[in-house]
Amino acid sequence: ETGVTQSPTHLIKTRGQQVTLRCSSQSGHNTVSWYQQALGQGPQFIFQYYREEENGRGNFPPRFSGLQFPNYSSELNVNALELDDSALYLCASSLSPVGRTEAFFGQGTRLTVV
Amino acid sequence: GNSVTQMEGPVTLSEEAFLTINCTYTATGYPSLFWYVQYPGEGLQLLLKATKADDKGSNKGFEATYRKETTSFHLEKGSVQVSDSAVYFCALPFSGSARQLTFGSGTQLTVLP
Numbered sequence: 046e047t048g049v050t051q052s053p054t055h056l057i058k059t060r061g062q063q064v065t066l067r068c069s070s071q072s073g074h075n076t077v078s079w080y081q082q083a084l085g086q087g088p089q090f091i092f093q094y095y096r097e098e099e100n101g102r103g104n105f106p107p108r109f110s111g112l113q114f115p116n117y118s119s120e121l122n123v124n125a126l127e128l129d130d131s132a133l134y135l136c137a138s139s140l141s142p143v144g145r146t147e148a149f150f151g152q153g154t155r156l157t158v159v
Numbered sequence: 160g161n162s163v164t165q166m167e168g169p170v171t172l173s174e175e176a177f178l179t180i181n182c183t184y185t186a187t188g189y190p191s192l193f194w195y196v197q198y199p200g201e202g203l204q205l206l207l208k209a210t211k212a213d214d215k216g217s218n219k220g221f222e223a224t225y226r227k228e229t230t231s232f233h234l235e236k237g238s239v240q241v242s243d244s245a246v247y248f249c250a251l252p253f254s255g256s257a258r259q260l261t262f263g264s265g266t267q268l269t270v271l272p
Contacts, residue, residue, distance in 0.1 A: 049202075078259060087165075087248050087262030088203070101259050135202055137260075148260065150195075150203040 049138050049151035057157045058126050066121040066154045068136030074149070076100070076142045077119040079111060080135040082153070088135055094119055095142045123156075131158045160253045161186040165263025172239055173271050180234040180266045182223075182249035192216075192225055192232040193250040193260070203248065206234075239270045 050069045058064050070077050076095045080088035090103035094113035108124040117138070123130055133155050137148040166181035184192065191210045195203040207216035209225035209232065216223050221236045232249060249263040 051202075080260075080262075085265075087250075087264045088260075090253065090259050090261065093259050101253070103253075103259075137203075142259075147205050147208070149205075152202040 049136055049149050051134075051136050051151040051154050053154060054152065055155045055157075057159060060126055060128060060158055062126050063122065063124045064126060064156060066123075066134050066136075066156070068119045068121070068138075068151060070117045070119065070136075070138035071149050074138035074140055075117050076139045077113055077117065078137045078139075078148065079119070079121045080137065081105070081130075082133040082135055083129075084132070091121070093142060100142050126158045128158050131156060161190060161251050161261055163249050163251055163261060163263045165249045166266055168265070169267035169269060171269045171271065174241055175238045176270075178234070178236040178239045178243075178268070180247055180249075180268070182232045182234065182263060184230050184232065184249075184251055186230070186251060189227060190252045192223070194221070194223055194232070194234050195248045195250055195262070197246045197248065197265070199245070206247070239268070241270045241272050244268055244270045 052067045078093040079091040082088040092102040093100045097113045110122045113119045133153045135153045136151045139148045163184045193208045194206040196206045207218040209216040212227040214225045223234045246265045248265045250260045253259045
């Protein structure tokens, strides 16, 4: 059974550019959540996808968008990058969006915006 | 929505010392409560959880008790090791039992030999 994998592990982008981050969920998990973790802070919930539909969103602007594919993998897209978007982006998958099942996190993608 | 307040860090202890990291929460109802750990350069790992009031979660020598009367879920370990050096996060669902989590700001623990 493979865990949650994210790619790339690191990347550097210029302000104003667009970026796509990818996440492969753990086998059998149909729910993927994305979090932004700024340096020295706790993760902040961006949004969640369940069976290819957005299932909840945190306090992030529309330039943060996502997709979930039929195999339950997911992408996070950020348009018009700002310096404050520099952070560790974490993906978490779980068996369902509710209930008492555990959320498993990937290693994260470190995004630096210059 | 639910929220969590976590003890400010960093915390530095000598090996075999006793550890307490405070966490208090504000929530509607009685959601599950979690402690996550983040080792340097890694993502988050679930350390322990409690799913209802008065439950005690435990793992790797760490314990936390879900106390509804004080709305707290403090993390404790009787004897820390150098390998416990990491950042610890208290968390609970935004609302209800959803897997959308809200996290505390984290407590950096450094254990010295």
